[in-house]
Amino acid sequence: MSKTPDTKRSIVFFLVPNFSMLPFTAAIEALRIANRMLGYSAYKWRMVSTDGKPVFSSSGIAIEADLPLVEERRFLSSDTRPDMVLLCSGINVEEFQNKSVFAWLREIYNRGVAVGSLCTGAYVLAQAGLLKGKRCAIHWENLPGFSEKFPQAEVYADLYEIDGNLYTCAGGTASLDMMLDIIGRDFGESLVNRICEQALTDRVRNPHDRQRLPxxxxxxxxxxxxxxxxxxxxxxxxxxxxxxxxxxxxxxxxxxxxxxxxxxxxxxxxxxxxxxxxxxxxxxxxxxxxxxxxxxxxxxxxxxxxxxxxxxxxxxxxxxxxxxxxxxxxxxxxxx
The missing domain is CATH 1.10.10.60 (Homeodomain-like)
Incomplete structure (x- = not known):
């Protein structure tokens, strides 16, 4: 359903240590360009980390967090409740263990907030128990370990998967494809085409296009x-x-x-x-x-x-x- 001009979508990016910069920045840039093309802030976002401190990406670049998780959880019952939460992770995602994060993810999902992941973030969603019987995508390099550890998840080597209110993408530039899909559902193909022109990409790839080269x-x-x-x-x-x-x-x-x-x-x-x-x-x-x-x-x-x-x-x-x-x-x- 298309958004009306006064409608806004609020997105939380939860940063996991060693997250990948490329899918993260691709997602942010898609939203930024969408706002520029629309002429108003249809999309707003904020960064959250477990403790509110900066989180280092796998490239060594730190991103400031706007809030710690404990404060973000209070927003669930307020006007600042997000419309979507995206888990941003990358290498060593298997080492991330945080029961508070897993509980938060289950809570927001059960209360109707869309939940998604970039790159290897599906691993965190699976740890939280959200991917049982659900279609999902993860980076091809992590797919073997993921499929063995979470056999109840229907994982595919696709660019991205949307299963109900769950959004997962394989990372890299597939993040741009998934975000453009979301923006297209909100505002239509014309806006997506304008964003593609600005980003110097000629199309939104099909979610089932292969991740790896032929x-x-x-x-x-x-x-x-x-x-x-x-x-x-x-x-x-x-x-x-x-x-x-x-x-x-x-x-x-x-x-x-x-x-x-x-x-x-x-x-x-x-x-x-x-x-x-x-x-x-x-x-x-x-x-x-x-x-x-x-x-x-x-x-x-x-x-x-x-x-x-x-x-x-x-x-x-x-x-x-x-x-x-x-x-x-x-x-x-x-x-x-």
Whole structure:
């Protein structure tokens, strides 16, 4: 439903330590330009942090908070109640634990306030229990750990998802797409087009557009058969498909597949398949607290010992060392 000229939407940006600047600033700029094009402040916003102190982004830039959470909570029953709350987070979001924030998110959602997230903020919403049975989006790098930890959430590698009063986006420039979708619902396509002109972007992308580059561009591979095989592999990481089944699916012989992969990828198909499974395992090790044996199973390994052997061969360290190094890095960042 379109807004009337005297209607305003109030948005709270809740800043989680190490939040990503790009999606945050993209969202703010979309609202700022909308106000400029409209000629009045149709959108207002404020920054909130747990303690009201500045919050450092992952780039080291600190953003001042307008309010601490305890004061923001008092606004829920007043005229300054927000229309929407957006969680802004980024790297190390798995380390964020705050029961007061989780309770606040549940309260505002249950009282009709739209709740959303930028970049990895869906992780915080899931921790608060808001994404059970809900469609959501998160940055592709965090998707493996998220889907393992929150199996009841319907997570997709989309740019953004809107499920009722829940708005989640994968971060980066997808934040601009989601905000333009929201602005378009409020004021129509004409305003969105004017904002796009100001922001030097030619369109609002479809929410279901892919996050990552197509395989052809990402890998620099042109052979359609190899691309289709790699896509099959990426879709079967937990339960690897045998090379014979891959050959049948591709309509090629094993020898032909071996030759194609040597030419295009510089390695055998078995080796490439192993590497992408280990890459997923690495993401799970650094993004979750899953037991190593569960990480092994989730990535298609028959045992933890076989997984550890393969991991060490590729990364020159054991899964245990990978996780220990991750904990040391997090401890050092908190100390600083």
């Amino acid at each position: 395989l052809r561009a990402r890998l620099g591979v042109q052979n359609a058969k190899v691309l289709s095989i790699i896509e099959l592999m990426e879709n079967h990481l937990a339960e690897p498909v045998s090379l014979l089944d891959i050959a049948d699916s591709a309509g090629l012989s094993r020898r032909q597949i071996e030759r194609l992969f040597r030419q295009e990828m510089g390695r055998s198909p078995a080796r490439y398949y192993l590497e992408i499974r280990l890459d997923r395992a690495r993401h799970l090790l650094v993004q979750s607290n899953m037991p190593i044996v569960e990480v092994a199973v989730a990535c298609g390994f028959v045992s933890a010992s076989h997984f550890s052997k393969c991991y060490r061969e590729v990364y020159n360290r054991s899964p245990q060392q990978e996780r220990a190094d991750r904990k040391m890095t997090l401890a050092a960042s908190r100390a600083s």
